[in-house]
Amino acid sequence: DTSQGANASATCYSLIETAKANSLEPSAYIHHVLKHIADADTLEKLETLLPWNAELLALKKVAQCD
Numbered sequence: 857d858t859s860q861g862a863n864a865s866a867t868c869y870s871l872i873e874t875a876k877a878n879s880l881e882p883s884a885y886i887h888h889v890l891k892h893i894a895d896a897d898t899l900e901k902l903e904t905l906l907p908w909n910a911e912l913l914a915l916k917k918v919a920q921c922d
Contacts, residue, residue: 878908
């Protein structure tokens with residue numbers, strides 16, 4: 857019920873939707889970001905955590921065959 861809460865929710869929603877738009881499994885992507893964000897002490901390191909980064913290919917959704 858606060859503007860800070862709304863901003864936090866919007867940030868989380870944006871990360872999840874951007875991960876989906878880049879064909880990443882959202883929970884795996886968030887786990888990856890949380891695991892590596894403490895080491896991201898430069899802008900370049902932060903940019904490597906963005907969903908469209910090629911290093912995140914391991915987090916791509918696997919298509920299931922029926």
